[in-house]
Amino acid sequence: MATIRARKLADGAVSYTAQIRIKRNGVQVYQESQSFARKQAAQAWVRKREAELDQPGAIERANRQGGTVKEMIDRYLIEMEKVRPLGKTKLGTLQAVRESYFGKLNDQDITSQQLVEYALWRMGKEGGGVKPQTAGNDLAHLGAVLSIARPAWGYEVDPHAMSDARRVLKKLGYNMRSRERDRRPTLDELDKLLTHFRGIQARRPTSINMLKMAGFALFSTRRQEEITRIQWADLDEVGQRVLVRDMKNPGQKIGNDVWCHLPPEAWAIIQTMPKALPEIFPYSAESVSTSWTRACQILGIEDLHFHDLRHDGVSRLFEMDWDIPRVASVSGHRDWNSMRRYTHLRGRGDAYAKWEWLEKILQAPVKLGAKTLK
Template sequence: MGTITPRESKDGSTAYKAQVRIRKGGKVLHQETKTFERRQAAQIWIKQREAALSHADGLKAALQENPPVKDMIKRYIEELGKPLDRTKKMILGQISGSTLGEVKAAQLESSHIVGYMRMVDVAPSTRGHYLAHLSSVITLARPAWGFPVDSSVVADARVALTRMGLVGRSRHRERRPTIDEMDRLMNEFGKVRERTPDSIPMQELAAFTIFSLRRISEICRLRWDDLDEDGCRVMVRELKHPNTKAGNDTWVDLTPEALRIVSAQPRDDDRIFPYRPLTASTAFTNAVQFLGIDDLHLNDLRHEGASRLSEMGWTIQRVAAVSGHRSWNTLKRYTHVRAVGDKYEDWKWLEVIAPLRNQAVLKS
């Protein structure tokens, strides 16, 4: 016998979730759900599906179109039509390889998702990403492929996980390095480079992170062909954005210091900084730990750069032109104004990594 459950929508209206289950030996053999705006429509659908499933051929066809979550994910990746970013691909891969990935579409309930999320050892904000990526798959599965999966299960799971405190927004970091900490780091990076000339040039990368406000993954994608020196700008390919995950190529302004560092780089590769982001992140973390600096991340240097520009009196619009942010609400978390002026004025390390006299010779 089918069941109908009223559900309140976000706009305050009432929707009706219709559910049909076929049991055998005390176990759910097949389950289908569908949501309607009117109760009468839900009742009609239940009668139609129960009639169809009462025949052997109808039940057989339904069971054949009831793939596990991992197969839905596989088809989603194959037919999406655009490449997934690394994080989304990793998360979907983890779900596919878990017990959640084995659950059949028609049997998938919010309790399965809640149970999996409770087992994932990540921050509450990261669990939100897991839910969002899973929702992308499930939302497409019924209308695109006809799979009998209830698209509301993720939303129900999110409500439960939020109330349990397992899903929430990320905490805003306000950690900024002091000049002394940056001097110690730059000195250590220089020593490593002297001992191992082929090692990654962390002095340049750390300084450029501050002065460009770029993520290390973006820095390592910058290309000489995308540099407009006369316009003091560069195109960032695949700029990270909460709503646009791919194809988000954006021109951003370069501060004078950032352009100076770029101009000092050798042009022996298509990329300006031809290095692996993970290598840079690891090198930074190792140096921080070796020097005993407390709780400093490479990404904190972006916060430092945005706050520096604000302390120098730059307007929100001008800072956003460098950072690539599209709204003040997003940018404000990266700006923590503590003083007035430029604490990096006459910073000795800029002359070390990008001597003006050498650049003058190259341009002459």
């Protein structure tokens, strides 16, 4: 049953409050009200809501308390941790979203308008003043949670909200797509970094052997997470290749195991590692990233990521006149479009043909710490 009551406001205007009460067997099971400036609008809302509430299961859905974005993210993190830990960037992004005002929203309140507002807030001063590409990454990581929350856990999430929000932001002129990164280390930068790491190794022999890690990343084109997962059992001695487990791929993140060829330099570095543990490089990927970032800060090297060694490695192979299939056999790329993002040529030939650091990397001693050996 619905009622509409008129109420005179302090400024003399009239407000109309529409109220819907539904009873079953003499017991009120639902109540909802909303105010309007015009009586016709109140009447239209009553007709629309009564028709909606008359649908099977509508009352139960309307009475549902729902869950928050924070609860969805928490569950997502728990479930993903069972399979494989999330990357540092994605984990940090989801934790930030969870603790923001957006984390307090209920599932049914997640609309395209709310998502657009969040992106604009992130790009504004209060939200951190991030670039559109960063806000776009926020939406991408949040979208991964929302896409699972509805079909897997029963949260009431509009499946079109995210795509609609991205369309609106594009119409508003924001380029939310990440720019293609073309940063490669110079030989001078690598000389400074490896000299720094060799000094640390001399003072703390059991620390992460960043000489081996950096050298192998460059010549093998492997990501830091992949390097720290490689085991001795994953090596094919005859084929001089390695099985890269769960290789990063947009369509298949788990179970995407790929055999990748190891160039001679990468193969030689592996042979210098001790066979004390199943893992060839028994280090934490996050610790490797932290060591690299700290070294760059100390040395004043700007905007150079450990992942840029992969860019450099792929580009180097093309500069050596390797064809696409041969480079792909090392990098693991499935198509040229993906590989193109990693290819930023500087010239022809092998810039590392007479690189003095290769021999230093090979000769560098490795001593695993007590924590590593546990």
